Amino acid sequence: MQYVAKSVPAIGDTDFSSEVKEASGTNIDRCYQCLTCSLDCPVAFAMDYLPHQVVRLVQVGLKQEALTSATIWVCANCEACATRCPNDVAIPRVMDTLRAMALRERVVEKGKDIVVFHHTFLENIRRWGRQYELSLLLQIKLRTRDFFSDLRLGLRMLRQGKLKLRPPRLKDVAGVRAIFRRIDQSLAEGERT
Template identity: 50%
Template sequence: MEQIASAGGSASPPTAVTPDPSFLRQVEKAGGATISPCFQCVKCSSGCPLTFVMDLLPNQVIRCVQVGLKEEVLRSDTIWLCASCETCTTRCPNGVDIAHLMDTLRQIALRENVTPSQPGIVATHAAFLAEIRARGRVHEMFLVARHKLRTRNWTRDVALGWEMFRRGKLKLLPKGVKGRKWLKERVPRVN
């Protein structure tokens, strides 16, 4: 069973590092947000609803990228536990799009085959994109089935699934999009 950490920021980055700008350049080139204006006011982390379960706080992620702590960032729970709620991006006084930065970091982590710290969440993305590849639309029961095949967690939510089925919330047959040929070529598989 996964445990919830009692407080955010428990896995603090090292206190002394030799700065290496190559990771920052890689992030910026990959379309990541411009993060240089960050002056560590911590407003992002103060308003983040997920800090209670993060190992690096959002402002620490930014600092780590700036000084080149690539491994620490790409292996962190934080990049996957960010719920993309956009509170940080909305409130940042320096216009840093932190939610977009998190997306870019996830994309780099997947591209470089970094073992994800949150396999259950990556499995959701994999299952979701597999649904889009297959039909152009997501069928929720198929989505859950794909997620279970990846995580091998067969028992979770079975009772809930039955309750939803009983109330007619689950659609049985999937419907595909006619214009979906391009999706087979364009939608990536997530390992």
């Protein structure tokens, strides 16, 4: 394995490093690049940067590289890295923060399919208050133009009653929608400032 330098000077945007630390509530300065996170990561094989490298990108302020990496979308939030990190660096919170920033800056190219999933998932909650799986699956198929995969599986799940035709019913769906509206407002205000 390649030698990993333990000290690297900030070469990029130090405001970015501070913002990630603040928003994630995680002190990434403690990371000494032991690679435990990357060795334990079950989805490392599908990443471009490994988790410890993303931490390093943030430490040195390489904002573009961090926000446009495939890694932040592939991360499955399994919490293995956070559990095993000897320095209590909560990498999943860092990933959450980087995803939110990438969405805000609209640089999600390498995670487009995953962003489609998240948005569709949340739109369904906004509309129905609970998840409506059949609608979720059909909308994802439409949006990703993937019409044929798992079709037989879907039909079987319908037959077995694992997918419901009828949407969930909530009395106070307005209360759930109001939460989303207030979040929208906060985001809009954040963008103005």
